[in-house]
Amino acid sequence: MNLTPLIASFLVFYGLYLILSLSLNLEYGYAGQPNFGKVFFYSVGAYTAGAVTAHTLRWASFGPMGEALGLPPVADICSAAAAVVREQLAAAHPGLMAVIFLTSLVLAALLGAAAGYLLSYPALRVREVYLAMVLLIVAEISRSYVRANSAIACGAHGLVGVPNPLLWIDDPGVRGYAYAAAVLAVAGIVYVVAQRLGNSPFGRVLKAVRDDELAAQVLGKRVARIKGQVMAIGSGMAAVAGVLYAFHVQFVGAEDFIPVITFNVLAMVILGGAANHKGVALGALILTAVDRMSRTSFLALFGLQPPFDVNYLRYVIIGALLVVLIMFRPQGLLPEGPVRTPAVEVFQRRGSA
Amino acid sequence: MEFLAELAAPLLTGLLHGSLFTLMAVGLTMTFSVTRMINFAHAELVTLGAYAAVVAVNNYGWSLGPAMAAAVLIGLAAAVLVDELVYKPLTAMRAPDLYLMVASIGVSMVLRHIIYIFADLNGLLNVKARVLNNPVMFVGYGTVTTVHLWAVPAALLLALGLHLFLTQSLTGKVMRAVADNVMLAQASAAPVARIRRLAWIAAGSLAGLAGAVWAVYSPVTPSVGWGLLPRMFASAIIGGLVSFSGTFIGAYVVGFAENLGIFLANYFLGTPLDYRGIITFLIVAVMLLWRPAGVLAARGGGRW
Numbered sequence: 001m002n003l004t005p006l007i008a009s010f011l012v013f014y015g016l017y018l019i020l021s022l023s024l025n026l027e028y029g030y031a032g033q034p035n036f037g038k039v040f041f042y043s044v045g046a047y048t049a050g051a052v053t054a055h056t057l058r059w060a061s062f063g064p065m066g067e068a069l070g071l072p073p074v075a076d077i078c079s080a081a082a083a084v085v086r087e088q089l090a091a092a093h094p095g096l097m098a099v100i101f102l103t104s105l106v107l108a109a110l111l112g113a114a115a116g117y118l119l120s121y122p123a124l125r126v127r128e129v130y131l132a133m134v135l136l137i138v139a140e141i142s143r144s145y146v147r148a149n150s151a152i153a154c155g156a157h158g159l160v161g162v163p164n165p166l167l168w169i170d171d172p173g174v175r176g177y178a179y180a181a182a183v184l185a186v187a188g189i190v191y192v193v194a195q196r197l198g199n200s201p202f203g204r205v206l207k208a209v210r211d212d213e214l215a216a217q218v219l220g221k222r223v224a225r226i227k228g229q230v231m232a233i234g235s236g237m238a239a240v241a242g243v244l245y246a247f248h249v250q251f252v253g254a255e256d257f258i259p260v261i262t263f264n265v266l267a268m269v270i271l272g273g274a275a276n277h278k279g280v281a282l283g284a285l286i287l288t289a290v291d292r293m294s295r296t297s298f299l300a301l302f303g304l305q306p307p308f309d310v311n312y313l314r315y316v317i318i319g320a321l322l323v324v325l326i327m328f329r330p331q332g333l334l335p336e337g338p339v340r341t342p343a344v345e346v347f348q349r350r351g352s353a
Numbered sequence: 354m355e356f357l358a359e360l361a362a363p364l365l366t367g368l369l370h371g372s373l374f375t376l377m378a379v380g381l382t383m384t385f386s387v388t389r390m391i392n393f394a395h396a397e398l399v400t401l402g403a404y405a406a407v408v409a410v411n412n413y414g415w416s417l418g419p420a421m422a423a424a425v426l427i428g429l430a431a432a433v434l435v436d437e438l439v440y441k442p443l444t445a446m447r448a449p450d451l452y453l454m455v456a457s458i459g460v461s462m463v464l465r466h467i468i469y470i471f472a473d474l475n476g477l478l479n480v481k482a483r484v485l486n487n488p489v490m491f492v493g494y495g496t497v498t499t500v501h502l503w504a505v506p507a508a509l510l511l512a513l514g515l516h517l518f519l520t521q522s523l524t525g526k527v528m529r530a531v532a533d534n535v536m537l538a539q540a541s542a543a544p545v546a547r548i549r550r551l552a553w554i555a556a557g558s559l560a561g562l563a564g565a566v567w568a569v570y571s572p573v574t575p576s577v578g579w580g581l582l583p584r585m586f587a588s589a590i591i592g593g594l595v596s597f598s599g600t601f602i603g604a605y606v607v608g609f610a611e612n613l614g615i616f617l618a619n620y621f622l623g624t625p626l627d628y629r630g631i632i633t634f635l636i637v638a639v640m641l642l643w644r645p646a647g648v649l650a651a652r653g654g655g656r657w
Binding site for chain 1: 450452458461466469627638645
């Protein structure tokens, strides 16, 4: 029984869900902005990664890199032949792939942040339930649009063959673990950033906006700008996760970005505890485990063959979890704690001494 | 003349969809007015109705009348049960609106995927109720079918009945009072719990009925309701989620926009027909941002 791909894929998905749930935690847990369009910002990252990879490697196929490998120049990036050319180029040129990978990450973070900043506009006009609906609808508009338009991600078929940047590593097991390590490293950086932001004065302003917008405004906080900033930060993070996702599954298609992904991330935040990054990391861990274990390939390892598609069961579990949590433990497993500032820590030490 | 003949088909489909969206969206408006929550699980009430009709007709050989009655009962029972188990306790705890919405998203996911599992086990993932939908008349390239003959009058009758109920009967007036201001209604000894129950009963039965009609008209999957939810929501938001006449108008606006609108855009501007769904989403986004209280609210009043 070869568990290597399963473990590597579990680690990658934990990293992805950790980034997504931390970003939603900043927006929803801290600032009270229910970004139910999370999957849209995630998709922005994936489309960016797909476009950067496909167009750069198409350009490379015309030059000496393509000639050296005896590859035909790519005419149509959506064709199956183009996918094969991309994989061969990626396996032969680690440096080029590293540039593509890093460019995608930076570009996606910027595009995601810009989209998030622009979409904070509805938050100034409507109350939170309607804001959640607007963002949910934006994600659905974008999905319909990308599906109907071949320019962004090859329309309904999707862009096949977005080669992993580590394709030059021959052993698939080592490659899987190496990529998982890269994803977890990015997730670790996002965790530290989210934690520092949460405990900073900025984090306290976010909570003030969440708890009483009017009071925050009276105290001279610029609520509109703060909402824009938190949406930009969270959306940039989600787009980074989208890049990492695209290079992991090596495919980008509009149909991957359905609303239940947002709801899954929302369940992670509520399960762990809104406005508590440690709790959210725990929630993401539990629900990533549920996600990876409710797969036909995983159950087959134990000789289990349910008579129906197990994917359905996963959504029953997530849905039921949302209902039960909202009814019986809306604060989550690890409830929100006091803000840890240096001053608080000094006082606590004195109090205990 | 060729253009007019082509125009007939989207016109007739728009009329039918508008009527069916009316049946679906009125329940969404009714539950929102009384409980102030956006019930995502309304979609699954429609799906339950559709599957009740399909199973009754195809597997048990029932005729259409009893099958529709079963669909209404299933929709009604599910609506009341979900309210009793989830929404009512949450309202009693004074949960914020957003919590109620998240809970309804959870309920919707659970119901939808239980229906998926049921359908997968019984080979019903994509089925149509085996009832003949006979063509009655041909108009240009369009066809008037039996479903047109009962869905359109049913929607009009519903609108008329609702209007009379809300303006003439005491219960209807109390329901409007509860929708307007729960605290005030309660202080005036309005039976809020009973009105609430009535709203869920009406919403569930209408959704079940609409689902059954949809299953006669077109093949259904376990996400038929979920796919139609944006249409129901667009219809209801045109009335600000509180106005029944607005919802009625909204349903036909959405029905015609998705069929006639996309046809005209395609005919004159060459817009791809794949953009059909985007029209509905745009209606919702624009309404939510521009006039979340509904188009009729602009004239100050006229809420029913």
